[in-house]
Amino acid sequence: MNWLPIALSTAIFASLSDAFTKAYLREGGTVQMAMGRVLAPILFLAPLLLFIKWPHLDLVFWKTLAFLLPLETSALLLYMEALRVSPLSLTIPFLAFTPAFMIVTGYLILGESLSMQGILGVLLIVAGSYSLHLTRAKRGILEPLLAIVREKGSWLMLLVAIIYSITSVLGKLAIEHSAPLFFASFYFIVHGLFATTILSLFFKTRPLEVVKRYPRGVFMVGLAQSLMVMTHMWAISLAPAAxxxxVKRLSVLFGVIIGCLFFKEKEMLVRLSGASLMVMGVFLIALS
Incomplete structure (x- = not known):
């Protein structure tokens, strides 16, 4: 079976999840956005665990999971705040920095080697992020970089990318001590339960109140998130993970397109060009 359409579906569902979150949940604030983001997928994905073989889970797996959950929850809150305050086309592309940062975290945590092709990919991602604000360059060569600092959602998503570069490497370690298909569904559910508990205890946000207030939003986001996980699992079982x-990172491009078409964000061609450079950088890193 051809894995490419399935991987493209993963990218589409990832970008739709962000769009639905912004469209349906933004008025509730960052915490309710985060709660809505993790609630529904628990119900959608829990039945999968009944049909997936459970591997032996050793101490390394559980220790890794203990590190992953608070990091992932912190990233979730930063991610939701970025979506709330800034355009999709100036936030989602910065997730492309995740594989760039992974070159460093992969080397430090797993001892993975660097390559010239990977370094070139990083440079393309940096060039693409500069290009997102290229129209500002007429005011000065540093203006596109300063614009990133001024756009709260952009630098928040950079922080998310840094955290994801750590959680991705830790996730790889957890997979090595479990199984890919099992971990994809198990981790999503456990993180959803963990994040819901943290948000309820520390932010006094009640899950049922979020569901009652935004039933359509919770359903649409949950459906998109769940379909993303399922197509991800399907595609990665058919193709080399890298x-x-x-291909999944094409969600960066889809996010820019959705932001400009449906949220009336400006400078579509400039931002699409910058995002394209960043995706090219991701491909180089993946192939290195």
Whole structure:
């Protein structure tokens, strides 16, 4: 079976999840956005665990999971705040920095080697992020960089990318001590339960109140998130992981297109060009 359409579906569902979150949940604030983001997928994905073989889970797996959950929850809150305050086309592209940062975290945590092709990919991602604000360059060569600092959602998503570069490497370690298909569904559910508990205890946000207030939003976001996980699992079982993840990062481009078409964000061609450079960088890193 051809894995490419399935991987493209993963990218589409990822970008739709962000769009639905922004469209349906933004008025509730960052915490309710985060709660809505993690609630419904628990119900959609829990039945999968009944049909997936459970591997032996050793101490390394559980220790890794203990590190992953608070990091992932912190990233979730930063991610939701970025979506709330800034345009999709100036936030989602910065997730492309995740594989760039992973070159460093992969080397430090797993001892993975660097390559010239990977370094070139990083440079393309940096060039693409500069190009997102290229129209500002007429005011000065540093203006596109300063614009990133001024746009709260952009630098928040950079922080998310840094955290994801750590959680991705830790996730790889957890997979090595479990199984890919099992971990994809198990981790999503456990993180959803963990995040819901943290948000309820520390932010006094009640899950049922979020569901009652935004039933359509919770359903649409949950459906998109769940379909993303399922197509991700399907595609990665058919294709080399590096290729599949690179195709999934096309969600960066889809996010820019959705932001400009449906949220009336400006400078579509400039931002699409910058995002395209960043995706090219991701492909180079994936193939290195």
């Amino acid at each position: 290729y599949m993840i690179a």
